[in-house]
Amino acid sequence: MNSKAISLKLVNISKLYEKVVALENINLEVYKGELLTILGPSGSGKSTLLKIIGGFEEPTSGEIYINGELMNGVPPYKRPTSMVFQDLALFPHLNVFDNIAYGLKIRKKSIDEIKKRVKSVAELLHIEDLLDRRVTQLSGGQAQRVALARSLILEPEILLLDEPLGPLDLKLRREMQLELRRIQKSLNATWVYVTHDHEEAMVMSDRIAILRSGRILEVGEIKQVYEKPKSKFVAEFFGETNFFECRIEHIENNIATSSYGEIIFQFDVSSDLKPGDKVILMIRPEKIKISMNPLSEKVNVARCILKEAVYKGPHVDMKMVLDDSKTIFVRSSELPYKEGELLYLKWRREDITVIRE
Amino acid sequence: MNRLRSLRWRIPIYVLYSIPSIVYLTIFFYIPIMMIIVYSFWQGGPLYKIVRVFTLENYVRFFTDELSRNVLIWTNLLALLIFGIVIIIAYPIAYFLARMMKGETGLKIILLILIPLEMNYLIRIFAWRNILGESGLINSTLLSLGVINEPLTMLFHSIYAIVIVAIHNDLPYAIFPLYITLKSIPRSLYEAAMDLGSNRLSVFFRITLPLSLPGVAIAFLFIYIPTVGEFAIPALVGGKTYLLGNLITRGFLDIGNWPFASAATMSILVLTLIAMFVVFKLTGMRWLYR
Numbered sequence: 001m002n003s004k005a006i007s008l009k010l011v012n013i014s015k016l017y018e019k020v021v022a023l024e025n026i027n028l029e030v031y032k033g034e035l036l037t038i039l040g041p042s043g044s045g046k047s048t049l050l051k052i053i054g055g056f057e058e059p060t061s062g063e064i065y066i067n068g069e070l071m072n073g074v075p076p077y078k079r080p081t082s083m084v085f086q087d088l089a090l091f092p093h094l095n096v097f098d099n100i101a102y103g104l105k106i107r108k109k110s111i112d113e114i115k116k117r118v119k120s121v122a123e124l125l126h127i128e129d130l131l132d133r134r135v136t137q138l139s140g141g142q143a144q145r146v147a148l149a150r151s152l153i154l155e156p157e158i159l160l161l162d163e164p165l166g167p168l169d170l171k172l173r174r175e176m177q178l179e180l181r182r183i184q185k186s187l188n189a190t191w192v193y194v195t196h197d198h199e200e201a202m203v204m205s206d207r208i209a210i211l212r213s214g215r216i217l218e219v220g221e222i223k224q225v226y227e228k229p230k231s232k233f234v235a236e237f238f239g240e241t242n243f244f245e246c247r248i249e250h251i252e253n254n255i256a257t258s259s260y261g262e263i264i265f266q267f268d269v270s271s272d273l274k275p276g277d278k279v280i281l282m283i284r285p286e287k288i289k290i291s292m293n294p295l296s297e298k299v300n301v302a303r304c305i306l307k308e309a310v311y312k313g314p315h316v317d318m319k320m321v322l323d324d325s326k327t328i329f330v331r332s333s334e335l336p337y338k339e340g341e342l343l344y345l346k347w348r349r350e351d352i353t354v355i356r357e
Numbered sequence: 358m359n360r361l362r363s364l365r366w367r368i369p370i371y372v373l374y375s376i377p378s379i380v381y382l383t384i385f386f387y388i389p390i391m392m393i394i395v396y397s398f399w400q401g402g403p404l405y406k407i408v409r410v411f412t413l414e415n416y417v418r419f420f421t422d423e424l425s426r427n428v429l430i431w432t433n434l435l436a437l438l439i440f441g442i443v444i445i446i447a448y449p450i451a452y453f454l455a456r457m458m459k460g461e462t463g464l465k466i467i468l469l470i471l472i473p474l475e476m477n478y479l480i481r482i483f484a485w486r487n488i489l490g491e492s493g494l495i496n497s498t499l500l501s502l503g504v505i506n507e508p509l510t511m512l513f514h515s516i517y518a519i520v521i522v523a524i525h526n527d528l529p530y531a532i533f534p535l536y537i538t539l540k541s542i543p544r545s546l547y548e549a550a551m552d553l554g555s556n557r558l559s560v561f562f563r564i565t566l567p568l569s570l571p572g573v574a575i576a577f578l579f580i581y582i583p584t585v586g587e588f589a590i591p592a593l594v595g596g597k598t599y600l601l602g603n604l605i606t607r608g609f610l611d612i613g614n615w616p617f618a619s620a621a622t623m624s625i626l627v628l629t630l631i632a633m634f635v636v637f638k639l640t641g642m643r644w645l646y647r
Contacts, residue, residue, distance in 0.1 A: 056548050076551040089549035093567045102563075103553035150553065 013062035040211030080157035401616030415620030451535035514596030530579035538572030570640035
């Protein structure tokens with residue numbers, strides 16, 4: 001992983017707007033050929049970060065390197081980046097062809113070359129038939145492709161995408177996510193993608209950086225961020241999940257034991273934790289197995305009552321209550337149980353994620 | 358009976374609302390215009406002589422008579438010149454207010470610019486006498502400084518005075534529409550152009566200017582067309598200068614040749630409509646606001 005070439009490097013980036021901190025000590029590396037998603041709720045500073053990379057905003061402090069070159073103070077038109085804007089920002093007075101050709105015309109390329117390159121990028125995005133249209137005549141999905149083509153034609157070192165799929169309806173969005181990912185892979189291009197939608201982030205990314213209140217909480221591959229998050233916020237950002245706050249009672253062979261009410265947890269720990277440490281244990285709802293009969297195991301099991309079940313088609317979301325009225329979320333593929341029924345839950349040792357606060 | 362009632366209910370309410378304005382416009386606008394059209398095709402002569410016989414003579418005379426043809430050309434050139442100068446002055450002001458000012462500040466300044474329009478048109482023109490006149494501000498200052506020995510007469514009762522006064526009068530009509538169009542261009546378009554390789558100059562000529570052309574077209578509508586028909590400014594500060602508006606006023610009031618004055622009026626109306634159509638076509642008004 002570390003052997004990969006670094007395309008973009010942000011060092012201690014901070015941004016203040018009249019004493020309001022928008023970004024604080026952002027350190028981030030983006031490798032060549034990867035799609036990194038910056039995921040965060042609105043107001044987390046993700047668009048500001050993208051604008052700093054693109055050169056539309058200057059950081060208050062910190063450095064931006066692209067291919068090892070310092071980019072601070074370099075205007076957008078001299079950076080090897082290109083941005084797909086949230087509102088797409090297609091030029092309304094130009095037709096589709098002229099929108100796509102804009103960057104090449106500025107670079108004074110020959111008409112033949114412009115035509116050739118517009119044609120090939122239009123083919124890549126399946127918009128060959130739209131080139132003569134006015135941009136005001138395009139549908140949402142078509143406009144999307146034109147905006148992408150306008151940036152891709154310049155073969156930018158880094159493509160920045162600011163929630164470009166926001167206004168599309170869900171079905172089209174799902175299609176475009178897969179198509180964007182396919183294009184990115186086929187070009188082996190470096191993309192930085194901003195979104196607030198965790199599902200979109202999971203579908204599209206190689207790695208995800210999670211931003212909250214101007215700080216990066218975590219950077220990692222999807223599986224790692226989803227299954228082994230380092231903070232409660234990150235764990236919750238990917239959907240409802242279960243937390244159990246408890247103390248480590250004892251550790252033997254790197255397996256720790258804790259209890260939460262009647263439940264006894266056993267889980268793997270790294271060597272730097274010791275008995276008495278406070279931890280938060282996280283178990284994803286889909287990792288929990290349900291049984292109608294009492295279980296022989298004594299650890300990593302729970303006994304509770306089914307309070308509410310919501311049928312969602314592919315799966316069923318259930319809320320269970322423990323004796324002390326704590327709610328446990330469980331996701332199952334079927335629903336043979338009745339509300340109010342006594343059920344037995346179990347989970348595997350490796351499904352427990354330890355979060356330190 | 359039932360049928361009648363249902364028919365009555367089908368008249369949309371906005372038709373009812375429009376009746377007062379339609380009546381008003383018919384009496385005070387459409388009928389007079391019709392009368393002017395009819396007059397323009399009658400034979401006429403000085404001292405309100407009107408012969409109710411169809412003729413094209415008035416139109417032929419308007420376009421072929423040397424005096425009226427020269428007046429037509431000079432008025433149009435002067436209107437174009439005034440329009441051009443106003444745009445050159447107004448554009449940077451509107452650009453500054455729309456793009457450099459934060460939030461509502463620009464709009465507040467625009468309101469200050471619009472306030473003088475509340476004052477009577479003639480008073481505004483007369484006010485210039487105090488600045489440009491023989492004992493006006495400029496002359497008295499220059500005299501007391503010893504730059505000149507006797508008052509400059511070219512400042513007042515001249516074509517220069519018309520240009521100066523017209524520019525002053527017309528500036529708000531250019532600043533306001535330009536401000537509106539410049540303000541309505543999304544910031545992301547400038548950013549996108551810069552992102553794709555345009556420097557500030559290139560952004561201006563490739564994005565800002567083409568997208569602000571509708572504002573220029575509106576300004577054209579507000580400035581060029583009234584200037585072509587302007588008669589108060591030349592009459593009050595123009596001295597011997599004689600523009601189309603004065604030609605028509607004289608035709609109606611002094612000479613009393615209503616058919617000829619009517620033909621002149623209709624000719625200008627048609628010419629300005631054509632000019633407007635061409636300008637709107639060129640500036641892409643149609644597709645931008647579709």
